Amino acid sequence: MDRLPAARRFVRRFVAGPTLADALGVVAGLNAGGVDALVTYLGENVTTTEGAARAAGAYLELLDEIARRRLRAVPSLKLTHLGLDLGESVCRAHLETVAARGLTTRALVWIDMESSAYTHRTLDLYQRLHATYSNLACVVQAYLRRTARDVERLIELGATVRLCKGAYREPPEIAFSDKREVDANYARLIDRLLAADALARGVYPAFATHDERLLRRARETAEAGGVAPDRFELQMLYGIRHDLHAPLRAAGLRLRVLVPYGEDWYGYFMRRLAERPANLAFLFRHLLRA
Numbered sequence: 001m002d003r004l005p006a007a008r009r010f011v012r013r014f015v016a017g018p019t020l021a022d023a024l025g026v027v028a029g030l031n032a033g034g035v036d037a038l039v040t041y042l043g044e045n046v047t048t049t050e051g052a053a054r055a056a057g058a059y060l061e062l063l064d065e066i067a068r069r070r071l072r073a074v075p076s077l078k079l080t081h082l083g084l085d086l087g088e089s090v091c092r093a094h095l096e097t098v099a100a101r102g103l104t105t106r107a108l109v110w111i112d113m114e115s116s117a118y119t120h121r122t123l124d125l126y127q128r129l130h131a132t133y134s135n136l137a138c139v140v141q142a143y144l145r146r147t148a149r150d151v152e153r154l155i156e157l158g159a160t161v162r163l164c165k166g167a168y169r170e171p172p173e174i175a176f177s178d179k180r181e182v183d184a185n186y187a188r189l190i191d192r193l194l195a196a197d198a199l200a201r202g203v204y205p206a207f208a209t210h211d212e213r214l215l216r217r218a219r220e221t222a223e224a225g226g227v228a229p230d231r232f233e234l235q236m237l238y239g240i241r242h243d244l245h246a247p248l249r250a251a252g253l254r255l256r257v258l259v260p261y262g263e264d265w266y267g268y269f270m271r272r273l274a275e276r277p278a279n280l281a282f283l284f285r286h287l288l289r290a
């Protein structure tokens with residue numbers, strides 16, 4: 001996959017490119033169109049302390065470059081990229097370094113949510129660091145049965161929280177396997193995160209989805225509750241439903257797009273293929289033609 005030029009071109013639909021400069025070029029374009037960004041340096045499940053340190057270093061450089069270029073962008077990282085598999089202390093030290101730099105450059109630092117093997121540890125670490133690093137933000141997944149409870153905990157904390165559907169393969173005991181159940185849970189969680197008591201506690205929700213029905217639901221719920229458009233945001237992934245950007249911005253909604261970059265694109269790209277089988281067919285046609 002990595003060596004085939006046709007495959008690389010297809011990957012570039014979802015990934016800005018191998019370098020930080022590639023990502024920041026995309027971010028500048030998004031910002032010019034009134035869209036904010038999240039930037040992810042691709043990588044996960046590192047197995048060496050050097051790999052974790054490299055990831056942390058990349059996020060420090062990213063924060064500095066964003067500030068230097070005055071871009072409207074913030075990082076979104078994975079704890080296993082910062083070494084969670086090597087032990088919590090390794091990961092925590094790197095996360096604190098990145099969060100501290102984010103405080104000085106006035107940037108939020110989003111902690112992505114990975115597979116259910118990490119849910120508890122991720123939310124726990126977020127909860128412990130939240131008081132010191134008010135710029136940390138976390139993610140919950142609507143496909144997990146536990147998420148309604150986690151959301152209540154995050155509301156207590158007044159968290160900045162992204163709601164996504166969830167992108168990993170999970171067993172039915174812990175995750176809804178029927179797409180309709182996931183969507184219904186997502187809709188309920190929109191209502192909960194936009195409720196007056198949640199907002200009064202300082203919750204700032206971000207609804208990460210390309211699902212037009214759920215985007216409409218978020219917008220209508222906010223309107224019905226008199227929630228100002230700057231009290232929440234919508235988030236999407238680079239390369240997906242770009243056609244929605246302009247109408248959402250024209251409706252006065254805050255929009256942020258996640259821009260991934262780096263060489264380690266395999267896991268991220270495979271999740272994008274798995275989400276939409278049509279992508280796989282498209283990739284095969286593309287490769288055959290090439």
Ligand code: FDA
Binds near residue numbers: 164209273275
């Ligand atoms: P759904 O899958 O129902 O798709 C709705 C529509 O969007 C589709 O009909 C199609 O038009 C389009 N679409 C969706 N995926 C596509 C694709 N791959 N290619 C082309 N079109 C596509 N997950 C996670 O587990 N942890 C995390 O931290 C994050 N973080 C995150 C950040 C942001 C900003 C976003 C937008 C998403 C995530 N996700 C995530 C991924 C998320 O869980 C989910 O897998 C994807 O967003 C796809 O689900 P949708 O909500 O878009 O709905």
